[in-house]
Amino acid sequence: MKNLMYFLLALTMMSCNKKNEEISPDSIYHVNSQWEQQEGKEITFSDLKGKVLVTAMIFTSCTTACPRLTSEMKNISKKVGEVNSDDIRYVLITIDPDNDTPEVMKKYLTNYKLNGSEWLFLRGNDEDVRTLANVMAVKYKQISPVEFSHSNIISVYSKDGTLAFQKEGLNVEIDETVDAIKKQLKL
Numbered sequence: 001m002k003n004l005m006y007f008l009l010a011l012t013m014m015s016c017n018k019k020n021e022e023i024s025p026d027s028i029y030h031v032n033s034q035w036e037q038q039e040g041k042e043i044t045f046s047d048l049k050g051k052v053l054v055t056a057m058i059f060t061s062c063t064t065a066c067p068r069l070t071s072e073m074k075n076i077s078k079k080v081g082e083v084n085s086d087d088i089r090y091v092l093i094t095i096d097p098d099n100d101t102p103e104v105m106k107k108y109l110t111n112y113k114l115n116g117s118e119w120l121f122l123r124g125n126d127e128d129v130r131t132l133a134n135v136m137a138v139k140y141k142q143i144s145p146v147e148f149s150h151s152n153i154i155s156v157y158s159k160d161g162t163l164a165f166q167k168e169g170l171n172v173e174i175d176e177t178v179d180a181i182k183k184q185l186k187l
Helices: 002-022 065-080 102-111 126-135 175-185
Strands: 035-037 052-058 088-094 119-123 140-144 147-150 153-157 163-168
Touching: 035 102, 052 065, 052 126, 052 175, 065 088, 065 153, 065 175, 088 102, 088 126, 102 119, 153 175, 163 175
Parallel strands: 052 088, 088 119
Antiparallel strands: 035 119, 052 153, 140 147, 153 163
């Protein structure tokens, strides 16, 4: 009986160690908060494990930088080309969760013709959004009830959730971003 207990304990420890080895300590998959998708369903970043993630933080009522960031994400997607949607997710994350409801997020994606299964728009509570922004090195500040000042960053995460590439700024050449994505997809 005692040997069986030791065996089960060793098996449990090996299993736990294997799970920890699979996720790098600096993986985005360690962000364990709940996020609401444009369809209203809940998701965590660990649910996206095994996919290359291309992310940007925006808000839908923005009339300056966010439409340009979204267009860049769309152009990046076009340049990457058609890939298995199980391998990649283009993820927009709102910094305005009070106003960007699932209905608003869904309409935003429709307006930009980002309707494939590889596109996600996520919102969380204010604290979780701030935590994720810190992980992603995105700075933002609310400057009025409907306006934010924020970093314009597109990030590429490997299938294990580690940062593989980051592009900052608007109207910056996207070829490096596309190359980083293709490298992660092994295309």
